[in-house]
Amino acid sequence: MISLVKKLGAWGAVLPLLGYCAIALGLPIWAILWDGLHLTNPQNTSETTGSLTLANLTTSWHGIYLKGLETSLRLSLFTAIISALVGLFAAYAIAQSKGRYFKQAVLTASGVLANFGGIPLAFCFIATIGTGGVFLSWIQSVWPSFALDTFSGVAVVYPYFLIPLMVLTTLPALDGLREQWKEASANLGGTSWQYWRHIGGPLLFPAALGGFVLCFGSSFAAYATAKALTDGTVPLVTTQIASILSGNVIAGENDLGMALAFNTVIVCGVMMAVYLPLRKRSAKWLES
């Protein structure tokens, strides 16, 4: 009886948060999914408002919108692979370091930098390697075709907030690798390679892959940075949605914006479906 009361009290503390998320997060997502599949302003008279249709989605999978989706996915994959690899090495180097101040400084910097996207980030890179930037000539001497408002330009900028994100997500796992395991492996005659192959690697793998998925999702979701850097010259889903919303495209294409948003929600859903099981596996080892 008492335990029941306790459980009820605990639920009472959790439910407000869940309810809030259902409204502030669930409702908008539901609206996108609903509107993506329904007509809101029919083009010809045979269709009625609110009827179920795949027309919006079919449009969003053709022409420039398909290209945008494809470029977004390619950019996200590319930047996420680079950021995940570099971030993992960086996190390992940080986890190994003994200096507490250094660790603390890097951790807090990662927290701030992972948040540091959008216009300010674009400013920084424009000042550095944009047209007239301080270091543009340096970069172009090794990479002549480089320009900030191209695919490669954006790919150079994105790791700036993705690597800190990777460090943030994998550092707990790397910190959880105990020195004793390494020693135990060494005592049993294992080499460094064998330690990573059979102990460290499998333990880290879920966290690392999870971090990669987060980087991918976060890169896919980024908007303001790409907008400020390229102003639409590189077709990306997020910039396309925004330009449809702000009415730069033919009026009445609101449904199309919905369908594009629908696509990003689907991508987000796939990311979460990949990430969550991995998260669970890594937590099993590291949180004991």
Added chain:
Amino acid sequence: MRSASISASHSPAAAPVGARRPKRRGLDLSRVRWWRVAVLGVLGIYFVVPLAATFWFTFYTPGTHQFSLSPYGQIFSAKGFGTSVLLTFKVAVLTIVILYALLIPAMIAVQLRLPKLKPLLESLAMVPLVLSPVALVVGVQTVLGWGTNGNPGTPLFQLAVDLQNGNFPLILPIIYVVIALPFAYRSLDAQLRSVDLKTLVEASRGLGASWPVTIWRAVLPNLRTGLLSGAILTLALVFGEYTISSILQFLPFSVWIVQDSQGATSGQLAPAVSLLSLLLSWAVLFLVSFLGGRRAAGSNRSS
């Protein structure tokens, strides 16, 4: 608690015994050091150079070859600076208040009584990281549209209009709470792990304190560092957020600095401000974690 457990009890099946080579410890160690320096050095360049270049750009005018720190001084006198900062600050404070009012009880309850819900909470706190703010704002606009497209005078219409009131758009903190959730959750979670919450609460309750008193006097003071760093991250996030507020056509600080401030100065103002806010939030965050870490040092973590 993790400090009490001996790590050997968790170790996985030992690695298969392979070649029994003597371990070359000295060489191994020096190699690790070397690449650590290389990796961190390259990353240091990548992360510092853009900031340094921006700093250079803000106080050096190439045309006249003049150095001046005037953009930093102009920030405060630019037109609209006061109102936009005040608006953003109010939005940020409200965001933090709502966020913590929801998050603190939920996380404590999950930690103490409903550990099964932890994965749910954790995944909920991940969604905003991968969900595009643009998509989210599309959804929000649609939901608001349900209200404003309805009949004027109905409560739903009134609610949608009130939420978008230009003087204080309540919709912004409501969305920002969702966006800030991952970062606040992470800071709080890290702090909760280092505190023996169960013992703390049992001791307090055993001495006769009520739940509110326990939370206020025993739990929150121990979570101080995590709460503070979560709040600072949220503050930085709200001050930097551009996508949502610009699409919803409000004028908080981040949008004002891009749109309205440019006429006033030679475009050096905006980078100066973003640089300043970045360094400031990092410095405060570091200070907080440093002060908090000093108190907690030695009390936890065995390895």
